Amino acid sequence: MNSYICRILIALVWLVNGLFCKVLNLVPRHRLIVARILGDEYATLATTTIGVLEILMAIWVLTRIQSRLCAITQIVIVAVMNILEFILVPDLLLFGRINIIIATFFILIIFINEFSILKKSSLRR
Numbered sequence: 001m002n003s004y005i006c007r008i009l010i011a012l013v014w015l016v017n018g019l020f021c022k023v024l025n026l027v028p029r030h031r032l033i034v035a036r037i038l039g040d041e042y043a044t045l046a047t048t049t050i051g052v053l054e055i056l057m058a059i060w061v062l063t064r065i066q067s068r069l070c071a072i073t074q075i076v077i078v079a080v081m082n083i084l085e086f087i088l089v090p091d092l093l094l095f096g097r098i099n100i101i102i103a104t105f106f107i108l109i110i111f112i113n114e115f116s117i118l119k120k121s122s123l124r125r
Helices: 003-023 029-038 040-063 067-088 096-115 117-124
Strands: none
Touching: 003 029, 003 040, 003 096, 029 040, 029 067, 040 067, 067 096
């Protein structure tokens, strides 16, 4: 897949999850997950804050500013978030504990898109 298209798709994942699922609260399950982990009193503010940060991540992905740092940041965030959810709130996840597999594929896509040996060799041509 073209690196540009892949980058747009990665950014769309962050944008959709941030804007639609969290900021606009179109998927209330996200707020429930935050409430269970951080407590109900912080859930709305924390969920909105996380959503805004995810929107900013989408923008960062698209700008390609310090793209390797961006990729590493994404990988760490997705891994930590999904491990916490796997342990603490598997019943609230869309696909239960299988979500960790989907997250792993997303991490691999981010990694391959940024660090792929094939990508580096095609840039040298």
